[in-house]
Amino acid sequence: MLEHWIDGPTKSAIADFVAHAVTDIAPEDRVAVFDNDGTLWCEKPAYIQLDFVVRRLAEKAAGDPALRSQQPYRAAAEGDLAWFGGAITKHYRGDDSDLELLAVAGLSLHVSMTVDEYAARVAEFFAHAEHPTLGRPYRECTYAPMVSLLRHLEAHHFTCYVVSGGGRDFMRPVTGALYGIPPERVIGSAQGLSFDGTGDLVIQPTLDVFDDGPEKPVQIWSRIGRRPIVAVGNSNGDDEMLRYCRGLRLLVHHDDADREFAYTAGAERALEHAHAQGWTVISMRDDWATVFGA
Amino acid sequence: MLEHWIDGPTKSAIADFVAHAVTDIAPEDRVAVFDNDGTLWCEKPAYIQLDFVVRRLAEKAAGDPALRSQQPYRAAAEGDLAWFGGAITKHYRGDDSDLELLAVAGLSLHVSMTVDEYAARVAEFFAHAEHPTLGRPYRECTYAPMVSLLRHLEAHHFTCYVVSGGGRDFMRPVTGALYGIPPERVIGSAQGLSFDGTGDLVIQPTLDVFDDGPEKPVQIWSRIGRRPIVAVGNSNGDDEMLRYCRGLRLLVHHDDADREFAYTAGAERALEHAHAQGWTVISMRDDWATVFGA
Numbered sequence: 001m002l003e004h005w006i007d008g009p010t011k012s013a014i015a016d017f018v019a020h021a022v023t024d025i026a027p028e029d030r031v032a033v034f035d036n037d038g039t040l041w042c043e044k045p046a047y048i049q050l051d052f053v054v055r056r057l058a059e060k061a062a063g064d065p066a067l068r069s070q071q072p073y074r075a076a077a078e079g080d081l082a083w084f085g086g087a088i089t090k091h092y093r094g095d096d097s098d099l100e101l102l103a104v105a106g107l108s109l110h111v112s113m114t115v116d117e118y119a120a121r122v123a124e125f126f127a128h129a130e131h132p133t134l135g136r137p138y139r140e141c142t143y144a145p146m147v148s149l150l151r152h153l154e155a156h157h158f159t160c161y162v163v164s165g166g167g168r169d170f171m172r173p174v175t176g177a178l179y180g181i182p183p184e185r186v187i188g189s190a191q192g193l194s195f196d197g198t199g200d201l202v203i204q205p206t207l208d209v210f211d212d213g214p215e216k217p218v219q220i221w222s223r224i225g226r227r228p229i230v231a232v233g234n235s236n237g238d239d240e241m242l243r244y245c246r247g248l249r250l251l252v253h254h255d256d257a258d259r260e261f262a263y264t265a266g267a268e269r270a271l272e273h274a275h276a277q278g279w280t281v282i283s284m285r286d287d288w289a290t291v292f293g294a
Numbered sequence: 295m296l297e298h299w300i301d302g303p304t305k306s307a308i309a310d311f312v313a314h315a316v317t318d319i320a321p322e323d324r325v326a327v328f329d330n331d332g333t334l335w336c337e338k339p340a341y342i343q344l345d346f347v348v349r350r351l352a353e354k355a356a357g358d359p360a361l362r363s364q365q366p367y368r369a370a371a372e373g374d375l376a377w378f379g380g381a382i383t384k385h386y387r388g389d390d391s392d393l394e395l396l397a398v399a400g401l402s403l404h405v406s407m408t409v410d411e412y413a414a415r416v417a418e419f420f421a422h423a424e425h426p427t428l429g430r431p432y433r434e435c436t437y438a439p440m441v442s443l444l445r446h447l448e449a450h451h452f453t454c455y456v457v458s459g460g461g462r463d464f465m466r467p468v469t470g471a472l473y474g475i476p477p478e479r480v481i482g483s484a485q486g487l488s489f490d491g492t493g494d495l496v497i498q499p500t501l502d503v504f505d506d507g508p509e510k511p512v513q514i515w516s517r518i519g520r521r522p523i524v525a526v527g528n529s530n531g532d533d534e535m536l537r538y539c540r541g542l543r544l545l546v547h548h549d550d551a552d553r554e555f556a557y558t559a560g561a562e563r564a565l566e567h568a569h570a571q572g573w574t575v576i577s578m579r580d581d582w583a584t585v586f587g588a
Binding site: 028115159168169172182183184186190193194195199201208214215217218221222223224225226240243244 | 322409453462463466476477478480484487488489493495502508509511512515516517518519520534537538
């Protein structure tokens with residue numbers, strides 16, 4: 001039970017809440033929602049999906065030299081990852097010029113591909129792609145204590161969902177193998193789709209859902225129609241989802257530079273609310289016996 | 295097994311397909327999708343949700359006399375149901391003027407209500423509202439053979455979803471009792487929602503999803519992430535969902551004026567495709583031993 005968690009107040013808070021839920025809450029209302037990036041798998045030095053996008057941009061630039069003079073293709077082709085980080089930094093300073101270039105290019109990458117073709121590309125990426133600094137494939141960058149928390153909740157008849165700002169269809173091809181979460185329980189951002197004449201669903205160059213911040217509770221209701229009693233996140237983008245939850249709110253604090261990364265940037269507001277409202281803060285360093293497992 | 299179905303080619307087609315699926319298709323891929331209006335419950339002489347809306351418009355007009363001179367409030371207050379039918383008829387002739395008045399008024403009815411408050415209103419409606427001609431409460435206007443088909447599929451480890459042009463949050467409060475379908479398996483049209491400062495989800499005056507026609511396969515993918523192997527519908531709005539399905543396609547033909555209604559209006563294209571592509575047409579008159587059960 002709760003393998004990979006170190007005995008202490010965090011583990012006890014989880015175990016106590018689950019024990020209480022089992023006697024007080026009907027199984028169908030035992031809904032648990034988990035953010036993905038930084039909560040179930042590693043999000044540093046960059047989102048895994050951003051690496052996927054950068055590789056695809058580089059491939060596209062390689063096949064079309066005219067693109068190579070334009071951003072973000074040039075940065076992708078030259079392996080200039082700082083440009084991508086800079087686009088986000090500029091965004092926080094109120095300058096969206098680079099982020100918009102990236103969004104338009106990113107949304108164009110898989111246009112007119114079917115959802116099945118896109119899923120095959122994602123599966124291929126996860127079969128081979130490695131984390132840039134941790135020395136392991138991305139598919140082994142999931143947090144072992146979180147997977148054991150998923151299993152602990154399921155053993156007590158909770159239904160667990162992933163609720164991520166990342167792409168719904170980027171996660172679905174691997175959530176079964178990585179987390180035991182089937183596609184119908186993956187909620188995330190999504191490009192527009194259209195039903196074409198041949199009976200397939202084809203990707204459009206539009207953003208249909210950006211599942212972050214206040215959109216997370218909206219998507220939870222849209223998809224599930226129940227209010228979660230367990231919510232787990234790590235950043236400001238999870239703040240509203242945690243506030244929407246009535247029950248156990250868990251916030252992963254990345255304070256483990258030795259085994260993973262130590263950072264609070266992007267989590268300031270969530271950490272503040274956690275302290276003010278008594279949410280349970282998970283210290284990666286103190287609460288987890290291992291981060292990634294064997 | 296398949297109670298309320300008369301022995302014959304339709305019942306055999308269903309039983310044979312299910313028997314084949316059980317040996318050939320993994321349980322997690324046994325996904326079945328059901329339209330609601332005209333497929334699981336009666337949609338004549340008007341959609342049940344339209345009756346709900348008209349009653350709410352009349353209530354609002356009663357509380358605000360200034361509204362009573364305007365459509366659609368006047369028609370609602372005067373019980374002039376022909377006006378509402380006329381709005382739809384005009385729409386098919388290319389004149390959306392009345393339908394737009396109805397849409398704006400309908401979308402405004404529950405603005406700033408929480409999703410829980412709305413659910414309570416819907417539950418209250420179904421506790422009392424009666425069908426105008428069938429002499430039974432709306433909650434008893436579901437088709438008994440369809441409920442037994444849901445149970446037959448579940449007994450063979452299918453997962454069944456409602457996929458309706460009707461309101462997702464209008465159906466959810468009753469799908470459990472009427473069909474044994476929980477809220478997370480109800481897909482439908484939806485108003486915009488926003489997460490408010492107090493931590494609740496509040497209805498907005500916008501239409502977020504209109505789950506009809508080509509939007510049905512898109513919503514099925516968005517919500518489930520799997521392609522159905524059973525699809526059941528009755529109208530042109532189900533045509534794309536039936537074409538998206540790989541497996542058993544069932545189309546309810548309303549040909550039973552004695553026990554329910556007889557009509558093909560709004561189902562012309564779907565019936566044509568059914569005949570051209572060998573979908574299974576369910577004759578309400580010939581295939582169902584009872585329509586509404588005891």
